[in-house]
Amino acid sequence: DALELRTIELFKEIGWDKTANCYHEWQDDKSSLGRSSRKELVLVPQLRKALTRLNPDLSTATIDLAVEELTRSRSTLSLENANREIYRLLKDGVKVTFQDANDEEAIETVKVIDWNNPSNNDFFLASQFWITGEMYLKRTDLLGFINGLPLVFIELKRHHRRLKAAYDDNLRDYKQTIPQLFWYNAFIILSNGSKSRIGSLTSSWEHFSDWKKINSEGEEGIISLETIIRGTCDKKLLLDIIENFTFFYTTKGELIKIVGKNHQFLGVNNAINAVKQIQHNQGKLGVFWHTQGSGKSYSMVFFAQKIHRKLQGNWTFLIITDRDDLDKQIYQNFAYADAVTEPEKNVRANSAEHLKQLLKEDHRYVFTIIQKFRVEKGQTYPQLSDRDDIIVVVDEAHRSQYDTFALNMRNALPNAAFIGFTGTPLMAGEERTREVFGDYVSIYNFRQSVEDKATVPLYYENRIPELQLTNDDLNENVRDIIENAMLDEDQESLLERQCSREYNLIVRDDRLDKIAADIVTHFLARGFQGKAMVISIDRFTAVKMYDKVQHYWQQYLNELKTQLAQANVSEFELKQLQKKIQYVEETDMAVIISSSQNEVEDFQNKGLDITHHRYRLANESPGLDEKFKDTNNPLRIVFVCAMWITGFDAPSCSTVYLDKPMKNHTLMQTIARANRVFKEKVNGLIVDYIGVFRNLQDALAIYGSASGGGVEEGDTPVNPKTVLVEELREAITEAKDFCKQK
The missing domain is CATH 3.40.50.300 (P-loop containing nucleotide triphosphate hydrolases)
Known part of the structure; x- marks a missing residue:
């Protein structure tokens, strides 16, 4: 109880409009929140009031149709599909078809949340909220409603209980017994006071993560309920996470919901700020170093998607890797996340000439390997576009192959901005990389990643x-040749010829x-x-x-x-x-x-x-x-x-x-x-x-x-x-x- 009361106080401190203990919500079969039954999850009076405020030009009948669409049962869908369907309505509005005054069919989009002005929405925290499923009556600890929709679910345990019990016992049970609660859910917080974790409705326990920092990467990270609430439920931060750090993707027939982790949220927002200062930094957006395995490719999706949604302009992202299998993989990441809607053949360069053609056209995304920026010896790469709203995203920007083609990219796109994403830090001798990209825009190093359980040690x-060969046997030549031959296995013969003694020792x-x-x-x-x-x-x-x-x-x-x-x-x-x-x-x-x-x-x-x-x-x-x-x-x-x-x-x-x-x-x-x-x-x-x-x-x-x-x-x-x-x-x-x- 003490933990719950402290949490409620926290929500008041961060400016939520109203909090209420709903244990006695029902008196004489009547709800003080305006619900028609305990099965009903949405607070319809608050929802209708918010939609009317956010859409002043729309008729009552149109608002009613939007309310109907948001509250209709989705019990025939899987939990994940129901959640994705409602998420799209929240993000892009509810399209409503109706007969206008001239008795003609008209379509209006009803805005559900004002993403740009947090204070224009209604934020309500309910504790001890009763919900009935098909067979069971359940009571949740804390539910955060925005405009009458239950978007934040918080489960609390006593401080001496293992936090995993909140996942194993409570969360899994709620998903089975009151699934309608999760149709609307944006994210889930589990806490026992000393430990707290955040995840999505599809996250397995090991993918629930800490949220240690609120405003910047430079903060001393603290694991506490206060940090996670202030870092994710502050009105502005909460809307940013829901709108710009959430996507769904399908893998092996399974729909997965991804919600950005703390390091992704802070790092991507750093990179977005660099784009906002594009004139000042002259298109050097920086190097984004997040340790291998900590979700760098998801960060790329968050980065590109937020720019398309929040920054004015006709942005094109040119996403560059240096291996064909990586190029395909990164295209698939964007496609699975619904970021790329064009067919693969329209946006993935299949040759150097095809790349030139794509860069002269207008696409939201273009994918290529860097080797396609090649020219015949002695020739200069032609200028393909003078647009200043192209952002070149280079994966593993510091590899040795990069230098060869960097100048060609610059010649092709003289006004483009450049950002380098990498899983390993820059090293001595890579000043050239910094010349093109600028300094680090975000750092999430090996130690942080392990401490946060984003990767295992x-x-x-x-x-x-x-x-094992002694250093005399295994000279630097072998390592150098292998490092530089990563892309072309035909160069193996070079290894055999130039380092025959060492090579033969290894393959004996x-x-x-x-x-x-x-x-x-x-x-x-x-x-x-x-x-x-x-x-x-x-x-x-x-x-x-x-x-x-x-x-x-x-x-x-x-x-x-x-x-x-x-x-x-x-x-x-x-x-x-x-x-x-x-x-x-x-x-x-x-x-x-x-x-x-x-x-x-x-x-x-x-x-x-x-x-x-x-x-x-x-x-x-x-x-x-x-x-x-x-x-x-x-x-x-x-x-x-x-x-x-x-x-x-x-x-x-x-x-x-x-x-x-x-x-x-x-x-x-x-x-x-x-x-x-x-x-x-x-x-x-x-x-x-x-x-x-x-x-x-x-x-x-x-x-x-x-x-x-x-x-x-x-x-x-x-x-x-x-x-x-x-x-x-x-x-x-x-x-x-x-x-x-x-």
């Missing part, structure tokens, strides 16, 4: 150190055999049994590793079956053995590599067969990417060398087996494949066979002071596994002490 372990058969055997043992002995990626130096080695792991996998399976045949064990142990055999038998593996000309012959020359793998990549349905992302699909290990190591999200992937020399951004992006939040996964693990992390601090020094902020002492994206082991020891000691006290 990463740990590494060096396994089989005798197989006996070395790969030991690693393959170790991968099998390690993979099957892990605690959290997530999916895994094996990363090899090139395509040939990826296929070779697949063959070798398959060999040792079968050997392991045969050993298990022998144990089962000879089993003189308890029934429990027998079941465990059978369960393990089933897991090993059903586990699928695949090679993911891009194709090249004459590859069948090239692989055959090395004693390898690519045809089976190519067939699977080309024909399997659902695709291998979908299978790997699907937690329940038995495709559990993939063998890669360049594809999927940047910009590919499979949240259940928890282990990366690294046997490829790497450095800089490519290394950081690769290890981030294991940092996605997923159910009971508590960390990602990088198993280092090549010795990349032997000199971790050297690898990270490039991100030091040269980056102009963002990377601080001790702020590393990955820590040695010994740190995790130490945490385990401490937890065991605490548990023992607790037991002794009892």
